Amino acid sequence: MREWTFLTNHAHVLLCVVRDPHARLRDVAEQVGITERAAQRIVADLVEAGYLERDREGRRNRYQLHAELPLRHPMEHDTAIGELMAVVAGVGRDTVA
Template structure:
């Protein structure tokens, strides 16, 4: 029987970045259980969709989430991404992490 989870890799990557806005993609990939290249593609997807902003700080990137944006699926459009992540993290989203 194949294992599955309720959250996608996109959700897991976003959770990692919200928990640590200066996380290295190598570390994110390891936590999620994907390759570094896959983590890069996912972050690029999230930046392109407007959920994340990437800002260069020295040799590292710092990520900021746009928590007010709705989830993408038509059934979930009434829920902001920040609301979902707050439930999963078990705390309010830090305003410094929100663009």
């Protein structure tokens, strides 16, 4: 039987930076089980799509979720990304906003 999960690597990376906005991509990659380069590409995708904002704070990045944006698939377009992250992270929606 093949190994698979319900969430994509994009969702896993996003969850990591929602939980720790100052996370290093090296640590994110290790948690998700991908390469650091793959984590960088995923963060770049999320920034380009507007879901994440990346700000430089000294030598580190700080990530901020734009929680109000809808999920991308037409079946889920009525759900905001912040709602999904709140459920998966097990926190209140205003915590991820």
